[in-house]
Amino acid sequence: MNEQVLFSNVEESIRLVLNTEAGEITPESKLVADLGAESIDFLDISCELEKFVDRELDFKEVMTDLRVKQGEEVKDLTVQNIVDYLMVQ
Amino acid sequence: MSLVLYKTHLIPDLNTRPVDLKFEVMGDHFSIANTIKLENSDKELGQLPDRRAARAMGRSSLLLSAVGLQTQEILSSFIKKDCYRVGLYCAIDNGPDDYQCIQALMNTNESEFATIYKKNRSPKQYLKQLPNLAGAQLGIFLGIQGPLNVFIHSQYGPLHALEQAEFDLNNNLIDAALVCAAFSLEDPLLCHRVRKDYPGEAVLTEGAAALVLVSGGEKKNWSELTSNVGNISTSKRIYGIADLLINYCIGGDKNERTSII
Numbered sequence: 001m002n003e004q005v006l007f008s009n010v011e012e013s014i015r016l017v018l019n020t021e022a023g024e025i026t027p028e029s030k031l032v033a034d035l036g037a038e039s040i041d042f043l044d045i046s047c048e049l050e051k052f053v054d055r056e057l058d059f060k061e062v063m064t065d066l067r068v069k070q071g072e073e074v075k076d077l078t079v080q081n082i083v084d085y086l087m088v089q
Numbered sequence: 090m091s092l093v094l095y096k097t098h099l100i101p102d103l104n105t106r107p108v109d110l111k112f113e114v115m116g117d118h119f120s121i122a123n124t125i126k127l128e129n130s131d132k133e134l135g136q137l138p139d140r141r142a143a144r145a146m147g148r149s150s151l152l153l154s155a156v157g158l159q160t161q162e163i164l165s166s167f168i169k170k171d172c173y174r175v176g177l178y179c180a181i182d183n184g185p186d187d188y189q190c191i192q193a194l195m196n197t198n199e200s201e202f203a204t205i206y207k208k209n210r211s212p213k214q215y216l217k218q219l220p221n222l223a224g225a226q227l228g229i230f231l232g233i234q235g236p237l238n239v240f241i242h243s244q245y246g247p248l249h250a251l252e253q254a255e256f257d258l259n260n261n262l263i264d265a266a267l268v269c270a271a272f273s274l275e276d277p278l279l280c281h282r283v284r285k286d287y288p289g290e291a292v293l294t295e296g297a298a299a300l301v302l303v304s305g306g307e308k309k310n311w312s313e314l315t316s317n318v319g320n321i322s323t324s325k326r327i328y329g330i331a332d333l334l335i336n337y338c339i340g341g342d343k344n345e346r347t348s349i350i
Contacts, residue, residue, distance in 0.1 A: 019140040036141060043212040044144065050208060 001053070007083050013048035014079065017041050027080035053086060061085075091255045092306035094265070095163045098298040098338040099156045100328070101125045107292045112277035114188045115195075121280045125294040125326070126273075127152070138230045145216035147184035148273035148295075150223035156297035157227040157269050163301055167265040168232050176235040176263040177228045178254040180246030180270035182279055182330050184218040187211065227269070235263050243286065244315075246270060247334035251302075251311040258304045271297035272329030283329045296328040298338040 001009075011025045018035050031037040037045070046057045059077070062085045066074045107123040134151035135143030138158075143151065167175050190209040197205050216222055221239040228237055236257060240249040247270045254266035273295050274280050283293060314333045328335040 017141075017144055019135060019143050038141075040212060041141065047208075047212060 003083060003087060006053070006086055007079070009052035010049060010079055010082050010086070013045050013052065016048055017044045025079055027078065027083070029079050030076045031079070032076045049082075055089070057082070057086070090306055090308050091258050091266075091302040091304065094301040094303050095160060096298070096300035096338040097156060097159045098296065098335050099127065099152060099159075100296040100326075100335060100339070101127050101294060110274055110280065112280070114277050115192050119277070119281070121274070121277075121284050121293065123290060123292045124274055124280070125292055127295045129155070142226055142230075145213040146223065146226060147217045148275040149181050149271045150184060150217070150226065152273055152295065152297040153179060153181055153223050153269055153271035154227045154230060156271065156299045157267060158230060160267055160269075160299050160301050161231055164231060164233075164265060164267060171264065172232055172234040174235055174262075174264040175233045176254060176257050176266045177224055177231075177233050177237045178250035178266055178268045179220075179224040179227070179237075179239045180241070180250045180330050180334065181220045181223050181239060182241060182243070182272065182276075183220050184223070185276035186218065186278070187214050188277070190214070223271075231267070233267065241330070243283070243330055244332070246330045247332075247337075248311055248315055250334075251309075251314075254302050255309060255311070258302060261304075264303065266302040267299060268302060268334065269297065269299035270331035270334040272331040279329075283327070287327050292326045294326040294328055296331055296335045298331060298335040300334070300338055 007027065014020070014025055014031070014035065015022070018037060018041060020035060025035065029035055031042070042059045046059065049057050062077060062082060063074045065085055066077070066081055105125050107125050109120040109122050110124040111118065111120045131143070131148055131151060134148070134155050137143055137154055146154070164175060187210070193205055193209045194202065220241055221237070224237050224239045228234070238250065238253050240246040242249060247268070250268050250270065254268050257263045258266060274293065280293065314337055
């Protein structure tokens with residue numbers, strides 16, 4: 001699955017869960033700060049995404065992975081962070 | 090004693106013709122005769138003060154919020170004065186079940202059950218199903234923090250809501266009560282049950298109604314509203330659990346207001 005297809009799958013999953021308008025979600029959108037996601041939404045996004053990528057997405061793992069890469073604590077995830085994580089898996 | 094300050098309702102156009110509603114549940118196809126759905130799609134109804142909330146709401150819950158939010162202006166002065174002295178009294182059915190998930194889980198063995206459950210079951214499904222969360226969500230939208238009562242009796246739910254509201258007003262627990270009810274044709278088995286409760290030619294119709302009660306006026310005999318329960322003319326529209334309240338609110342002008350001096 002190429003990055004563009006993966007982004008569109010991630011975008012659709014988030015859009016379904018957070019009921020956002022088309023085009024509102026960009027790679028730079030932050031899940032909490034920009035899109036207003038809450039803890040249960042992360043679980044819901046993960047379930048929706050699993051239907052596309054056929055694997056479980058653990059947001060805790062995504063944040064840990066990012067923290068290791070960036071060398072600092074991660075408080076929020078961008079859509080691109082999720083795409084990048086899924087691309088290397 | 091209570092005074093109806095405001096009443097409103099949301100029902101399909103009276104010229105809408107009934108149709109048979111088709112469902113598939115667990116591989117079985119069946120239809121419910123003589124039904125009328127509201128034209129508003131779930132997406133339209135989902136344009137709520139918190140757009141994310143719609144994901145965790147069934148159609149009845151969306152209808153309840155749609156009609157309840159119409160009382161926002163009239164309730165605002167009460168909520169501003171003391172949000173703990175405004176009560177919410179709802180009549181609504183349990184939310185829809187997820188029959189696709191149930192079907193996926195049928196005949197699974199113990200070892201694969203957890204995996205299949207997690208894959209198919211929406212984490213927000215339980216939020217959709219609990220009727221008191223529909224009322225709670227409307228309360229959050231409006232900023233009501235007083236008592237919340239949700240009644241689920243399939244015919245007398247609105248009567249219970251009205252009587253509890255009047256009781257709380259009479260006992261000076263609240264200054265204003267929002268009484269509301271909603272019924273949708275979303276869940277096939279619920280439709281099937283309601284269809285069986287009424288004669289075949291009565292028209293099962295989606296709808297919702299809300300009224301605002303305040304102290305004053307005369308003691309209402311709300312039980313008079315039930316005089317027609319079980320005595321339904323065959324061509325009459327039936328609004329499921331919301332029937333009593335919608336029929337009461339249909340009387341008089343829509344969005345009728347009573348002035349308090």
